[in-house]
Amino acid sequence: GAGVSQSPSNKVTEKGKDVELRCDPISGHTALYWYRQRLGQGLEFLIYFQGNSAPDKSGLPSDRFSAERTGESVSTLTIQRTQQEDSAVYLCASSWATGVEQPQHFGDGTRLSIL
Amino acid sequence: DAKTTQPTSMDCAEGRAANLPCNHSTISGNEYVYWYRQIHSQGPQYIIHGLKNNETNEMASLIITEDRKSSTLILPHATLRDTAVYYCIVRFMDTGRRALTFGSGTRLQVQP
Numbered sequence: 001g002a003g004v005s006q007s008p009s010n011k012v013t014e015k016g017k018d019v020e021l022r023c024d025p026i027s028g029h030t031a032l033y034w035y036r037q038r039l040g041q042g043l044e045f046l047i048y049f050q051g052n053s054a055p056d057k058s059g060l061p062s063d064r065f066s067a068e069r070t071g072e073s074v075s076t077l078t079i080q081r082t083q084q085e086d087s088a089v090y091l092c093a094s095s096w097a098t099g100v101e102q103p104q105h106f107g108d109g110t111r112l113s114i115l
Numbered sequence: 116d117a118k119t120t121q122p123t124s125m126d127c128a129e130g131r132a133a134n135l136p137c138n139h140s141t142i143s144g145n146e147y148v149y150w151y152r153q154i155h156s157q158g159p160q161y162i163i164h165g166l167k168n169n170e171t172n173e174m175a176s177l178i179i180t181e182d183r184k185s186s187t188l189i190l191p192h193a194t195l196r197d198t199a200v201y202y203c204i205v206r207f208m209d210t211g212r213r214a215l216t217f218g219s220g221t222r223l224q225v226q227p
Contacts, residue, residue, distance in 0.1 A: 035215075091159070105161055
């Protein structure tokens with residue numbers, strides 16, 4: 001499809017394990033964003049990529065969280081030594097980066113549950 | 116980014132127009148108004164945005180008052196699939212601030 005694709009759609013893992021979440025943005029979108037949404041809550045910004053660089057990683061909650069992007073395309077968000085408070089839906093969005101007014105287009109997220 | 120105020124919830128009959136208001140009285144001249152919605156268990160969906168002029172696309176119309184202190188999103192013929200939480204966002208035109216911040220939004224229930 002032409003939209004933002006995220007995988008897996010659901011992930012259940014035990015506390016202390018590492019997880020990797022993948023995002024395939026819309027083709028040609030140079031800006032990519034990761035957000036977190038806890039149950040019943042609003043969006044929490046995590047990190048923003050312009051191309052393969054991350055000029056804003058101010059939202060990453062701890063050093064257990066990291067993200068990378070390659071080929072100005074796919075991005076991976078990695079959470080090490082997961083904790084129960086990491087349980088949330090992790091959303092990826094992409095946009096053209098020619099102007100800040102460009103809208104962000106979201107995937108349907110990865111629902112992460114930490115047991 | 117300017118603060119927005121939206122009603123907590125609204126109902127609309129299927130087939131009728133849904134008019135969702137948003138107050139942004141502290142908006143500045145270089146801030147855009149965006150509307151997104153989130154249907155249960157899905158990611159947010161971009162609907163429309165504008166700066167000063169009214170805008171229309173295949174999903175909706177956006178009416179911005181002349182003083183830009185408020186706006187209305189219009190879904191011309193609401194369907195049951197339009198039941199969602201609708202978010203009005205005012206976004207500062209600053210290349211450094213790219214993260215979206217959603218408020219509480221308006222929960223629109225389209226009734227059959």
